[in-house]
Amino acid sequence: MTWHVPEPLVAAYVDGAVQGARAASIEAHILACADCRARVNSAVSVDRLTSIWSSVLDDAENPRQSWAEWLLTRAGVPEADARLVAAAPSLHLSWLASLAAVLLFAAWASNTSDRGAALFLILAPVIPVLAVAGAYGPRIDPTYEVSVASPYPTLRLVLLRSASVVAASGALALAASALVPDGEIAAAWLLPSLALITLTLLLTRWLALPVAAFGVAAAYAVPLLAITLDHGGVSTALTSAALQWSAAAVVVVALALLTADPHMRAAMRRNP
Amino acid sequence: MSTVPSTEPTDAALLRQVADGDRRALEQLYARHAGWLLLRLGRRCADPGLVDEVVQDTFVAVWRSAGRYTGRGEVAAWIWGIGVRRLVDGLRRTPRAAVVAEPQLSSVEMSAEERVLLGVQYGDLAGALDRLSPELSAVVQSTVLDGLTTAEAGRLLGIPQGTVKSRMKRAREVLREELA
Amino acid sequence: MTPAAEVTDVRRRYGRTQALDGATFEIGTGVTGLLGPNGAGKTTLLRILATVAAPDSGAVSVFGRDPAVSGDRLEIRRRLGYLPQDPGFQRGFSVFEFIDYIAILKEMTSRQERHAEVRRVIDAVDLASVSGKRVRALSGGMKRRTALAAALLGDPKFLVLDEPTAGLDPEQRLRFRELVSDAGEGRAVLLSTHQTEDVAALCQDVVVLDQGRVLFHGSPAELTSVADGRVWFAAERSAAAELVWRGADGRFRHLGSPPAGADVVEPTLEDGYLLLVGRVDEEAAA
Numbered sequence: 001m002t003w004h005v006p007e008p009l010v011a012a013y014v015d016g017a018v019q020g021a022r023a024a025s026i027e028a029h030i031l032a033c034a035d036c037r038a039r040v041n042s043a044v045s046v047d048r049l050t051s052i053w054s055s056v057l058d059d060a061e062n063p064r065q066s067w068a069e070w071l072l073t074r075a076g077v078p079e080a081d082a083r084l085v086a087a088a089p090s091l092h093l094s095w096l097a098s099l100a101a102v103l104l105f106a107a108w109a110s111n112t113s114d115r116g117a118a119l120f121l122i123l124a125p126v127i128p129v130l131a132v133a134g135a136y137g138p139r140i141d142p143t144y145e146v147s148v149a150s151p152y153p154t155l156r157l158v159l160l161r162s163a164s165v166v167a168a169s170g171a172l173a174l175a176a177s178a179l180v181p182d183g184e185i186a187a188a189w190l191l192p193s194l195a196l197i198t199l200t201l202l203l204t205r206w207l208a209l210p211v212a213a214f215g216v217a218a219a220y221a222v223p224l225l226a227i228t229l230d231h232g233g234v235s236t237a238l239t240s241a242a243l244q245w246s247a248a249a250v251v252v253v254a255l256a257l258l259t260a261d262p263h264m265r266a267a268m269r270r271n272p
Numbered sequence: 273m274s275t276v277p278s279t280e281p282t283d284a285a286l287l288r289q290v291a292d293g294d295r296r297a298l299e300q301l302y303a304r305h306a307g308w309l310l311l312r313l314g315r316r317c318a319d320p321g322l323v324d325e326v327v328q329d330t331f332v333a334v335w336r337s338a339g340r341y342t343g344r345g346e347v348a349a350w351i352w353g354i355g356v357r358r359l360v361d362g363l364r365r366t367p368r369a370a371v372v373a374e375p376q377l378s379s380v381e382m383s384a385e386e387r388v389l390l391g392v393q394y395g396d397l398a399g400a401l402d403r404l405s406p407e408l409s410a411v412v413q414s415t416v417l418d419g420l421t422t423a424e425a426g427r428l429l430g431i432p433q434g435t436v437k438s439r440m441k442r443a444r445e446v447l448r449e450e451l452a
Numbered sequence: 453m454t455p456a457a458e459v460t461d462v463r464r465r466y467g468r469t470q471a472l473d474g475a476t477f478e479i480g481t482g483v484t485g486l487l488g489p490n491g492a493g494k495t496t497l498l499r500i501l502a503t504v505a506a507p508d509s510g511a512v513s514v515f516g517r518d519p520a521v522s523g524d525r526l527e528i529r530r531r532l533g534y535l536p537q538d539p540g541f542q543r544g545f546s547v548f549e550f551i552d553y554i555a556i557l558k559e560m561t562s563r564q565e566r567h568a569e570v571r572r573v574i575d576a577v578d579l580a581s582v583s584g585k586r587v588r589a590l591s592g593g594m595k596r597r598t599a600l601a602a603a604l605l606g607d608p609k610f611l612v613l614d615e616p617t618a619g620l621d622p623e624q625r626l627r628f629r630e631l632v633s634d635a636g637e638g639r640a641v642l643l644s645t646h647q648t649e650d651v652a653a654l655c656q657d658v659v660v661l662d663q664g665r666v667l668f669h670g671s672p673a674e675l676t677s678v679a680d681g682r683v684w685f686a687a688e689r690s691a692a693a694e695l696v697w698r699g700a701d702g703r704f705r706h707l708g709s710p711p712a713g714a715d716v717v718e719p720t721l722e723d724g725y726l727l728l729v730g731r732v733d734e735e736a737a738a
Contacts, residue, residue, distance in 0.1 A: 014311055021401050023315065024417045030308055031348045041307030048324070049306050055328045056302065058567060060335040061295070061583065063549040079563070080556045087542055087553065142540025143554065146602065149502045149534040150557035151526055293546060293584025295574075335584070 005029055005036045014043035072164065081160060084152070088161040089141065090134030091168060099127050099169055103176035110180045114233035117185050121238040122224045124173050125193035126217045131169035132200055133213035135161040140210050155267035158209055159201070166197055188239040191247035196220055198254035205261070283347035291338035298335050305348060306331065309355050316418075316428065322362050329362075330355040353419060360424045400450040408443040411436055454516055455480050456610055456640030457501055462510035463664075464496050471496040472507065473664030483636035485655035485672075486644040487725055493664040494644040495537055495614055501642065502534040502612045514610060530559070533608035537615050539599035541587040547574065547598050548583045554602040573601040577631055593624035600631060611635055613643040617650055629654050648722040651675075660728055667728050672721050679719030679727050684710040695726055 005026050012018045013026050030037045068091045072082035089095060106123040109116035136158055138144050148154055180186035196216050203212035228234055237243060258264050283304065289297035306327055313323045333354050341350055401409065414425040426433040455478035464472040471493045488494050499505040500512060503519045515531060517524035541550055551570045560566040574583050577597040582590060587598055596616060603611060616632060617625050633654045635641055645651065651658050651672055658675050660668040668675060685703045689696050693706035707727050710716055
């Protein structure tokens with residue numbers, strides 16, 4: 001194709017002086033002709049194009065929000081913090097799906113026998129603690145080394161991520177307990193779970209988060225599972241008022257210690 | 273006058289690089305296509321702020337969906353297709369900004385395909401188009417030349433879809449009579 | 453001039469291994485190479501200087517600040533760029549997203565400024581052509597460059613690079629040396645490596661670490677001169693040498709005290725290093 005739009009017509013077109021079918025003809029031609037496109041392009045203000053380009057770059061490369069990030073920003077977490085929090089491995093759908101599978105199994109088992117009910121009461125409180133284990137730490141977070149060497153306060157990351165994964169996995173556990181017909185059993189996991197979570201956070205003063213979380217989870221679940229397998233269910237003990245009150249006491253004491261800790265307070269106060 | 277030397281990558285090659293996450297390739301495509309797109313959209317919308325926004329959205333869409341380009345047809349036409357649809361969406365939000373050029377047709381270069389769409393294959397088409405009323409001409413331009421659906425053309429022109437269809441039917445009849 | 457970083461009699465034990473056993477040295481502006489065989493304590497030392505690990509005993513100071521004090525530690529981290537030995541990347545993150553993530557960790561909260569800085573470091577390591585690509589889909593060399601770009605965020609005055617050239621092919625290695633050498637302008641860079649060629653090519657200063665102690669600290673030329681008059685070629689393997697290996701021409705390269713009449717040759721930096729460490733490290737000799 002050797003025909004090109006004559007120069008005066010290009011000038012008239014870019015000035016808006018060409019109308020109707022003649023303009024349509026030019027427009028049809030420039031879709032197919034790089035030369036004429038370039039001549040039309042050169043009439044547009046460079047400043048205008050540059051300013052649009054910088055918005056294009058900003059928009060195109062801005063990472064897209066994940067569902068977790070979207071929820072966190074709605075909950076008032078600053079955008080930058082939300083990005084760091086949403087990268088918690090245990091907020092990934094693969095993690096949540098496996099936790100949900102364990103919960104569903106436990107909820108189903110609770111309907112079968114006393115041992116099954118005990119199984120639910122042992123597993124459900126541990127699920128949010130396992131999610132905390134997968135929130136941050138060496139070998140858990142791929143950028144752990146770099147994040148420790150960065151000025152962002154590690155403890156703030158630990159607390160924000162822990163709170164988020166507890167919320168997500170806690171919601172799953174609540175949904176699973178809706179499938180448990182016995183109301184007493186369905187509610188009895190909550191206080192022990194909170195006790196385990198607050199204990200885990202307290203231990204992060206001395207231990208890495210996954211170590212503290214796995215340790216607490218194992219210290220709770222392993223002996224109880226052993227007893228259940230050997231001697232039958234422990235559901236009566238786990239739903240007993242005595243246990244519920246002791247769990248509540250642990251939560252209160254641990255929360256008091258946590259909030260009294262100046263490091264914890266400093267980490268949460270910082271609001272950039 | 274600038275031309276594209278043969279050593280430069282083609283638009284299609286650049287688009288493949290963009291699909292692979294190449295920011296520089298997007299910058300090159302922008303340099304080649306943002307200007308004319310801006311002007312052409314500006315002829316269909318009186319609000320320059322909206323036009324800037326639409327050009328921006330178009331290239332963000334190019335970055336995100338470059339992989340969906342099939343390799344058939346001009347990349348410029350593909351980009352125009354994204355741009356004009358974004359304009360229609362933008363006008364839905366701010367409807368008063370639309371302007372469509374008054375047709376004062378004297379000569380028009382049309383492809384055989386476009387003639388078939390109009391149902392007129394012979395005769396002085398440009399002359400006939402010239403004599404259409406502005407209302408009918410605007411419908412012909414947005415559906416046939418800009419490649420919009422009747423629903424999109426209706427949104428661009430601020431008229432119901434049914435009106436687009438009836439005006440298109442009427443335009444075909446007029447053209448057929450004129451060129452018979 | 454005050455040194456950029458200083459360690460004094462630093463010790464660190466991991467279980468039964470004494471990783472650092474009284475290391476003492478200081479570094480200034482420019483590129484310093486940390487050479488040593490596997491298990492010499494290089495990574496431990498770099499992690500301590502990057503404020504990731506703490507020493508059991510001894511003093512550490514970076515820009516005159518003590519990483520054991522929390523306020524000082526924060527100030528050090530604000531001036532630090534760290535490339536760990538085995539940098540990890542989040543699943544699904546693009547090059548841009550990964551570096552943007554690290555930029556948030558480096559306290560860049562304003563989105564526009566952060567993105568401009570992310571683009572700057574991506575351009576600096578020449579990765580704009582893959583900025584939207586998933587990091588995990590990149591080649592090893594490009595992954596390293598991505599991690600280096602993240603370390604360059606915010607123009608840190610102290611760069612700690614743990615084996616930045618490990619696992620790169622010769623071309624990538626050359627490219628990487630260029631980048632590190634540029635980064636060394638006006639900054640203190642400390643990099644660990646097995647490769648004596650890396651040190652010869654880009655370091656102004658060398659520290660040789662072995663079994664947790666500093667064996668040598670000086671210029672590359674000084675390290676080379678350790679082997680002055682102690683390298684010779686012979687057709688037959690000689691028992692007088694400390695180290696012997698067969699060269700490409702079929703002759704044996706000997707390190708140690710030459711016998712009378714031996715064909716003494718000009719030493720390389722590697723010769724000096726090997727004589728110092730007293731053994732051929734598999735990777736260094738490769």
